[in-house]
Amino acid sequence: MTRIENSKRTILNLAESLLQDKGFNGFSYAHISSELGVKNAAIHYHFPSKEDLGIAVIRRYRERFKLWINNSRVKDLTPEAKLDWFLGIYTNMRADQGKVCLVGAMEAEFNAIPDGLRDEVQGMHKELLVWLQSTLEEGRDGGVFAFKGEPADKAALILSTLQGALQMARALGTKKFHNVIEQIKLDLLK
């Protein structure tokens, strides 16, 4: 990996972390550059505008997620194990400095972020939903999940719940977050 790819990667890591910590309007190039030990002009070299940076963070996450779900380590799991893997992503965010999910953070500020970033967030949210829906279908067909209504709606509910629960945990603590995770399972598993 070349030096520039390394710089870009480090910047994206910091930006992703800051987005999940403070939101799009809560962080600045100065946060990144000082942490990285460079001047803010260096960040602008890699990502000319803040919108570019935000888009790149979401785009990278989408590609990462696609790789995960198409990898046999996830693809070949049972529906129940897939669900646990997915819930684990959110549990890890909570454990990692009380971060919230990217989609939730950006949608909360949706009317105060650039257009191009909105489109990217929309695409990410759709992809998460599609995967979760198909997992729910698989699990219901296999007899391990039980729920009324359509898999698409149950998927939207669970995703909304996770998004909200990570935010709730910031005010009410990690214990409450874990209680919600358990409740999701109670409402889904046979």
Next chain:
Amino acid sequence: MTRIENSKRTILNLAESLLQDKGFNGFSYAHISSELGVKNAAIHYHFPSKEDLGIAVIRRYRERFKLWINNSRVKDLTPEAKLDWFLGIYTNMRADQGKVCLVGAMEAEFNAIPDGLRDEVQGMHKELLVWLQSTLEEGRDGGVFAFKGEPADKAALILSTLQGALQMARALGTKKFHNVIEQIKLDLLK
């Protein structure tokens, strides 16, 4: 009502609307003053700091909610009607320019808002949970609600779901929001 109380009230209305639309770091005194047709110094007269303003908005909402739930028009409803009333609050937010709930907006930016505001948000979230929990208990005891687990956890789940669903709707549309509302009911009603 005196003129100053009217001004304060109008400012609070605008601030509440802006908080739900753009978040704490997405709106400015200029947004309010231009809308109100005054200069920003006039806003500072009523609310010296932005933190003061944010706190006042949340505090007013908490008092409003307390009045509602203690009023016989809500208090004397059946548990099922209470739930519908509560869900209606969120449906109305969605219908009102795609707003999100105050708690969700503030918690998404939690690490980028003033300390005093955080405390106020925490208090509000607790109060919403307490009311919802007692309504769920009442409904389960009365045989109209059915769910596994503790009422406190189911309440936290439903509140997280509503919070997330309003945000999700910004990217995926109102139809998806209504589907989630219906799914909440499917997962709760006997």
Next chain:
DNA sequence: GTCTATAGGGGGATAGAC
């Protein structure tokens, strides 16, 4: 209560040297 005026800082972004 609202105004004018302004302080003081931070933000995103760019030009040009190295």
Next chain:
DNA sequence: GTCTATCCCCCTATAGAC
């Protein structure tokens, strides 16, 4: 690729006149 330097705008906030 990163630097220095700087521009320009918007922001929160205050002082003092009316």
